[in-house]
Amino acid sequence: MDLFDAIYRRRDVREFGNDEIPQETLLKILNAAHHAGSVGLMQPWNFTVIRSCETQSAIADIVAEENNKAAVNYTGEERDKYLSLHLEAIHSAPINIAVTCDSQRGGPHVAGRNTMPETDLYSTCCAIQNLWLAARAEGVGMCWVSLIDPERVKQIIGIPADIKLVGYLCLGVPESFDDRPHLERQGWKTRTPLEDILFFESWGHQQMMDSSDTESPSLIKRGVTSP
């Protein structure tokens, strides 16, 4: 699949069909994740693949609890809407993957990590994005479940205290991929226009400062169409 197709057609998928993910497909997806860039080639990630129904159920229970806690932040219609959002897909996903980050990997001095130690986490997220795109290209859907209590999930999987759980991912084969993000279809949020989040030269300046092209601001609208 073309890269841009994968980027624009990637979705946070919450409903899966009954098809299994072939072992070789899973490994292809994980290998793509493993080829993300990382600060100082630190490769701080681990992927723990979970197929056990028992483990998945224990984690789904945690998500349900946390979802109920989060619902308290909303009232009335908004609360009903929130509770209908269907924010996880653990039960219907044949494979879960816990993505973790080991901050100690590579020893005390990792080239390039001196001033921003959190770049180990950032590298791990780059790996997750690779995984997400690779899954999409292979016809596999993924849901990143963030409504978890990471410490309780770590206990269930046996992840050591000093290892950070970055992402809990559910993978499965969906019947189809939606054309728009789940939360947009549900009327919860919409995508911001690119030009609203783009600045030039300094914070807040939304006009391109390119004297050779006085028409450049409109290029933002002309140059790119969002599929």
Place this chain on the structure above:
Amino acid sequence: MDLFDAIYRRRDVREFGNDEIPQETLLKILNAAHHAGSVGLMQPWNFTVIRSCETQSAIADIVAEENNKAAVNYTGEERDKYLSLHLEAIHSAPINIAVTCDSQRGGPHVAGRNTMPETDLYSTCCAIQNLWLAARAEGVGMCWVSLIDPERVKQIIGIPADIKLVGYLCLGVPESFDDRPHLERQGWKTRTPLEDILFFESWGHQQMMDSSDTESPSLIKRGVTSP
């Protein structure tokens, strides 16, 4: 470009030629970044595109200072090697992009962000990985410069105190893309085999627990070849 080609051929590029990046190419790359998934469709990122030589020079000075500080962590030959690593590319890159994260975007309650507030940063990193891959597909090289003092860089660009600088990126057109990571070619680090970072069912278990396939551990070697 095929997604997997983009993933495997993506590099942290530190040397650029003299070609400019066309405006429409830049916007195509930024739009791909903007189409990353984000927790609760929060889209917490901003991209500040910096072409000004003055701004780039001021930031390059900060990187040089931080690089000298980091070199203190090494001695003898290792120190010489470290100093030869060429960890940034600000001066030779026609375009720099500061990628920031606004933790307040989307209001106090973002769907799915209740228990892991740091997912705003994670979403921003997914956008950076999209940007990196999209650049690669367009023949544009990118270097993620992490050896910065983020607070000083924020001051130069005018980024408000409550906005987090996640990545400072340098983009340009390289004469070629290397076949291996920069730090691997320099003899600094090598890529870990996938099977070393892969666990099954629980932390530390390196054998696939799939009773229907007793040969599965070797699939890791058979199923995937790293380009």
